Amino acid sequence: MSLKREVYEALEAVVGKRWISEDEFVLSGNRVKTPEVPFFYHTADAIIIPGSTEEVQKVLRICNENGICFVPLVSGVSAESFANRAGTVLIQLSRMNKIVEINGLDRYAIIEPGVRHVQLYPELRKRGLSYTAAAVGPGGSVLANFTSSSGDHHNQHNASRSNRYLLGVEMVMPDGEIVRTGSLATDSGWFCPDGPGPGLRGLMKGYFGNHGQLGIITRIAIGLTPCNGPSEIESGGISPNHYVRMISPCSKVYVFNFEHIYHVRDAMLKIGEAEIGATVLKYFYLPATLMMTNSANEFHEKWNGGYKEALSMPLVVHLATQSEKEMAYEEKILFEIMEETGGKRIPREIEKWWDEHMDFFMIVSRLQSVLRLGGGWMPIKLGSDSVTHMCEIGRSIGDFIHDFTDTGKIFDAPENYQIIPMEYGHFAHIELLVNWDRTNPAAGKGIGELRIRSRNNDLENKFHAETTGSLNANMEALGPLYSNCHLWLRRIKEAIDPNGIANPLM
């Protein structure tokens, strides 16, 4: 299927000949073919690269008038970034890549969709500022992480999650109309998430983000935080043997290992009560080992050579303070808590990796090494609730996952989940990450089965463990657990996008 000539020409007139293509080889670059999404294979009718909000408006009007579905994307790493049905165009937003403003005084930045973490983070750091960089890796779109995902990240123990920092939003609706939310709606600037009247931010953003199902977000403002720890960063080495250090007595990383998730829970809660620590996370042991190695072979050697045990239930703690005295205080409290909860320091030869790779804490660097085992991977759950609730979910993973690890359907790492507390333990996020042998077709089928088992486990136990917010089949099943929000999502979708052209995921 291809676009009618007059439609193509109308789109071309908007963006210019250079920024639209229906060449097969260009479309090929964005066809689904990733290891984790081997099961659809759709072709977009065209790829359009608009350069401004005005062009996005005109493009969407043409799409709306002609019943053409559109999918917005930037980095294209997620499965929502591909044509999922016939009669779809992809709207690549990478040309809209300006940092419009960094306001250090009022601590906000206005950005367009094409700005990546690896661009924004250093700009802010130069100004003594930071932000909540979602756990997606350096090439991810900052805007997409604030608007189309939960925005969970490694430092949310003290900084909270990204969606708490979403301020003014400019969004083009499927019919081309522009909606501005928060203080922006009344021309009062970008600084505030909510303005007079109903909070449209919640409608647009919801819990997880709408993946362009309600239109295309073209600009946002995000709240900024002061930099934690020292401003001096030392980096060097040649890839893949890089290092990024914070040489300061006010920055220290400790990694402890625990016997049981309940002990981790107790430690997280006590650390939160004490309000110490910049980063606290129960990290995945498989990615942790992968990040510390430079090849799959080296990974297998280390995993089987003691890392699996040394990191079986690891709690990573980054202390970043304003003074040495404060550091001494936080260290004292931390070690007392570890004594009480049974946390044991992992061998220094492993722990020191974190000292050498502080980019892990800044922009969640080296995360893609989780894909090193051939690319078959899948994040499952991704929900949030209290620390206690999340740790209970973590414990219950063991109720079903061994059917998959013990039979070789997924990599044998049954404890491969992370829990990140936020706001000093008032809330937490969970993610179960599974890797499978992509070269084994039977293993791929096992993933679908695992997702169903995981979801059924959540439904049986009334766990708030899954992501919600996108109109997909999973949501239909989980909606009742979340006050029937799927019914509301459907009504909102039908009201805003009656023609169903904006990234119809279902």
Next chain:
Amino acid sequence: MDKLKKYEYSMDSCNHCGQCKWILPPKMHGWDFAEICPIHRYHRFDAYSGQGLLNISKEVLNGKLKIGEGLEKVLWSCTMCGACDVNCKSVRDIEVLETIHTLRTVCAEEGTAPESLLSMAKKVEETHNIYGESHDKRFAWLPEGFEDDKDSDTVLFVGCSAYTHPEIALAAIKILKAGGVKFRLLREEEFCCGASLWRGGLMADAEKLISRNMALFKEKGIKKIITACAECFGSFRGIYPRFGAMEAEVLHITQVAAKLLEEGKITLKTDGEMQKLTYHDPCMLGRLSEPWEAWEGEIKPYGLHVPEKKWRRGFDGVYAEPRAILEAIPGLETVEMPRNKEDALCCAYHSRETDGDMSACTAEERIREAKAMGAEKIVSACPFCLDALSDAMPMEDISVLLARYIEEGGAI
């Protein structure tokens, strides 16, 4: 297609994470100068990137895309600089560049190579150099009466670029002479190194020329090859081993010069010149010069390569020696560009004929980056980078720069 199938694991393993397009995190600098793929930076469509070309390769392999129906446009737009490969391999075990090169080879065998490439190949065949200049003039720049050490088992390989930049070859000779290094020239027996043929995917032509050169080195009993040109250096280290064992040690003139400086065998004068400059890493001296080693084996579940594979991740390029030379020259202040060493932005010279707009735009970007760091001059070690970048900013080859400062042994 069997050749392409060899890289199917790489094609299938890409998750579109984008690391092939963006600067390595330890080098992150700011909004600007963050992109490392020349073709993606210019064209913006994801097809124009390592990730996109892996997708295209897969679809050629499975028959969804047909050779000769336009994919050549993106394929030969690629500068083959290897930045995507190094960046991807900072976190993955995927052969991005080898896959792109193999697709080129397959397309070239199907007769879809660009005319400009075929024309260059014809020149190499007829004149043994990429410019189509008379072979008789390959060493025409040598001063009258110049004598090399004809019994030496060390050869200075000057490369085709001596036609256009004889000053580089002359500077290399001056450095070696000043340092007391005995060497010989191959003179009329020196042919093109073949890098352009190989890069273009013209494998039969490349193999013929490379085999001829390797046989010559053997026949002459060459134990050490010093190259004046980054292209030849990267070729001997990264390409030649694919066609047989390279028995000779291969060094670039900057490696030799840095050692001579360290050992005090050459001394430098101060000429009162104060300059702030930046060093541009040529791809073929940096990431692409990493030695190539054959690997045949099995990829077991979860990426285990049996036997273990030695990956080319850009680690073993020549980065330190040029910087040591600049450090040693009195009166110079060097500044680093954000995209440096294994993550340097390519000058895009090699796509001039196939994607001129992209090539020019990339060169402009590199110059903008140098100027933004406050540099007054770019120094590099590759004649092609010199051609790409010198139009808009003062630029000098590092050998030529060093030779100007050499205190003794100045006369050839």
